[in-house]
Amino acid sequence: MYNIQSGEKELDEARQGEALMLDNEGADNGRKLYIESYGCAMNFSDSEIVASIMSNMGFQTTTDYKEADVIFINTCSIRENAEQRVRNRLREFGIAKVKNPGMVVGVLGCMAERLKAKFLEEEKLVDVVVGPDAYRDLPNLIGQVDEGNRAVNVLLSREETYADINPVRLNSNGITAFISIMRGCDNMCSFCVVPFTRGRERSRDAHSIVKEAMELFEQGYREVTLLGQNVDSYKWTSADGSEKVNFAGLLELVALISPDLRVRFSTSHPKDITDEVLYTMARHENICKYIHLPVQSGNSRVLELMNRTYDREWYMGRVDSIRRIIPGCAISTDVIAGFCTETEEEHQDTLSMMDYVKYDYAYMFMYSERPGTLAAKRYTDDIPEDVKKRRLNEIVAKQQQYSHERLQQQVGKVQKVLIEGFSRKSELDYCGRNDLNAMVVFPASERYKPGQYVNVHIDRCTTATLLGTVVD
DSSP states (O other), X not given: OEEEOSOSSOOOTTOOOEEOOOOOOSOOOSOEEEEEEOSSHHHHHHHHHHHHHHHHTTOEEOSOGGGOSEEEEEEOOSSHHHHHHHHHHHHHHHHHHHXXXXXXXXXXXXXXXHHTTHHHHHOTTOOEEEOTTOGGGHHHHHHHHHTTOOEEEOOOOSSOOOTTOOOOOTTOOSSEEEEEOXXXXXXXXXXXXXXXXXXXXXEOOHHHHHHHHHHHHHTTOOEEEEEOTTGGGOEXXXXXXXXXXXXXXXXXXXXXXXXXXXXXXXXXXXXXXXXXXXXXXHHOTTBOSEEEOXXXXXXXXXXXXXXXXXXXXXXXXXXXXXXXXXXXXXXXXXXXXXXXXXXXXXXXXXXXXXXXXXXXXXXXXXXXXXXXXXXXXXXXXXXXXXXXXXXXXXHHHHHHHHHHHHHHTTTTSXXXXXXXXXXXXXXXXXXXXXXXXXXXXXXXXXXXXXXXXEEEEEEEEOSSOEEEEEEO
């Protein structure tokens, strides 16, 4: 997988897991928790829910898994190499468990949901397997393990949204935060395991989302990202039917909390993103002008095989609307190289789509067949690996060109930047994102600090980062 993204702290689906820390307010039960997350932003958001539940049980956290009493690894199943990384990490945890036989090792998330109880057979050191909708059951499951049993709960729910759980912000910079607005997916793309690992789509109570965003703002956070597998299909109706909120309405409700609260969202689906959403973005200065709009393929026949429910012309029409309603809006995408039966001409259609859109960033992959998906059942993974690699390399090379060009277009302009912290490379520099989701690095000064907005004149750029100077 390749990710061409302007940024120093970008989450992507192949990101290495990281330890997550929290400050406990509840009673200390003397046991320590270590959580490691892999995959998309939704997984990291889920880990914050898990941390909240475990905190209420009295667990303190540690960044050293060797001293933990409970280790959780929150997993991703989107590609085979993501699962292999998890298995390799479990081997390392197994060494620690030999030295500490009482250590509990648990697997959470999509990989747990996909393999279910089979995980306990394949990975003997795993004590507990928990799917994305079963985190409320953790106290019971940990109790079962403490009694000497192994435990599994992978039941999917049509109602669970964890709306009443206040997530613990893990490894937070205190400035940016995720808010989950919905769970599951109904799209059934033929290459994707998400509908099977995260269940059916359901939207969270709009009032709870706005309340969480307001509380974050009051705590000093200045940017929230609304998360969902397909945010554009968000649709909430109150129990008595008197209130109905779609995604455009939710965006506006959150944006109206304060002009100093930036709002981002991910991910959009080309079949569902509406002009109403685009006009809402255009109307509010604090809704960032950045849309992640996965294309997957530029060819209509391949899109049909993928069950994406739109064709090439529809996608181009959505891009045209974005350019018309929000001039200059940044667009990123996902692209799959070498899907089943893809011809050379169809691959060229993907490259020509990239020429048409000129994406700011992209996540690019070779097709990886996932067990249980519609594609695995219906189609033969018949594109040779060397052809997949060559096609992917061509996609990556083209995206590198356009990512650099899009950054170059921002040179010489003044950008509003939210300071997130020090640059990863030097504490003499601050870094933060602009409205278009590009990372900006500029000299630090005592006159401003993380959490503040500053105007930065963009002096130059690298292939992935804007470099500038603060101006009054």
